[in-house]
Amino acid sequence: MDFSPVKKQRVYREIVRQLRKKIEEGEIALGEQLPSERNLAESLSVSRSSVKEAFSVLESVGVVEIKQGSGVYLRNNNHNDVIAKINAIIHGVSVDIVELMEFRLALERDTAYYAAIRGNREEISNIASAYRNLEMAAEQNENGAEEDLAFHMAIARAAGNSIVERVMYMLSSEVREGLKESRESTLHVPARSSMVLKEHKAIYDAIKNGSANIAREAMAVHLEGVRKRYL
CATH class of the missing domain: 1.10.10.10 (Winged helix-like DNA-binding domain superfamily/Winged helix DNA-binding domain)
Structure with missing residues (x-):
C-alpha cells in the first residue's frame, strides 16, 4: 500500500x-x-x-x-x-516571479499602447492568430502557456521598438515558467479561464481598433489579474 x-x-x-x-x-x-x-x-x-x-x-x-x-x-x-x-x-512562490510580474506590468502596459499606434496590418493579423491559438488551447482544456507567451510576443513586435522586443525575448523563458504555473491553477476554475480569455480579447480588440489608451489599460488590468491569480 x-x-x-x-x-x-x-x-x-x-x-x-x-x-x-x-x-x-x-x-x-x-x-x-x-x-x-x-x-x-x-x-x-x-x-x-x-x-x-x-x-x-x-x-x-x-x-x-x-x-x-x-x-x-x-x-x-x-x-x-x-x-x-x-x-x-x-504560498512558497518565488519572489523573483513576483518581481518579474511587476516588471512585465511596467513594460507591457506601454507596449500595448505603442502596438495600437504603430502595428501594421500583418502585425495585427499575427496578434489575432495568436489569440485564436490561445482560444483553442482553452477550449481543449490545455495549459496554453506557449500560446499565451506567443500572444504577448506578437504585441511586442507590433510595438515597433526593437529594444522592447529584445527584452521580451530575454525574459521569455522566465515568463513562460510563470505562465505555466499561473495557468495551471486557472485550468481548474472554468470561470477564471474564461476571464483570462476575456482579458486577452480586450487587449487585442483595443490594439486592432487603434485605441492606444484603452489597450494600455486593458493590458494593465490583465497583468494585475495575473499577479492576483498567481498569488
Missing part, C-alpha cells in the same frame, strides 16, 4: 501568516517596529530560531529592515506590495 509523503508546513510561514494578519488589520503599520524575537516566540509558542528565520525571509524580500541593536521594522513601502510579497512567502 503506497502513501504520498505528508508535506510539513514550515513554521516560519505560519509566523509570517500571522504577521500578515496584524498588518492587514492595522495593528502593525508601515514603518512600525515588529514585536521582538523573544516576545513573538513566546506569543506564538514557537522557537526563537523559527522567528529568526521568518524575519530573515521577510528581510530578504524587502518587507522588513533589521536594525542591529534596535529591532525589526516593517518597511514603509506600498501596502499592497508588502501584502503581495508576504503572500508569495506563505
Whole structure:
C-alpha cells in the first residue's frame, strides 16, 4: 500500500501568516517596529530560531529592515506590495516571479499602447492568430502557456521598438515558467479561464481598433489579474 509523503508546513510561514494578519488589520503599520524575537516566540509558542528565520525571509524580500541593536521594522513601502510579497512567502512562490510580474506590468502596459499606434496590418493579423491559438488551447482544456507567451510576443513586435522586443525575448523563458504555473491553477476554475480569455480579447480588440489608451489599460488590468491569480 503506497502513501504520498505528508508535506510539513514550515513554521516560519505560519509566523509570517500571522504577521500578515496584524498588518492587514492595522495593528502593525508601515514603518512600525515588529514585536521582538523573544516576545513573538513566546506569543506564538514557537522557537526563537523559527522567528529568526521568518524575519530573515521577510528581510530578504524587502518587507522588513533589521536594525542591529534596535529591532525589526516593517518597511514603509506600498501596502499592497508588502501584502503581495508576504503572500508569495506563505504560498512558497518565488519572489523573483513576483518581481518579474511587476516588471512585465511596467513594460507591457506601454507596449500595448505603442502596438495600437504603430502595428501594421500583418502585425495585427499575427496578434489575432495568436489569440485564436490561445482560444483553442482553452477550449481543449490545455495549459496554453506557449500560446499565451506567443500572444504577448506578437504585441511586442507590433510595438515597433526593437529594444522592447529584445527584452521580451530575454525574459521569455522566465515568463513562460510563470505562465505555466499561473495557468495551471486557472485550468481548474472554468470561470477564471474564461476571464483570462476575456482579458486577452480586450487587449487585442483595443490594439486592432487603434485605441492606444484603452489597450494600455486593458493590458494593465490583465497583468494585475495575473499577479492576483498567481498569488
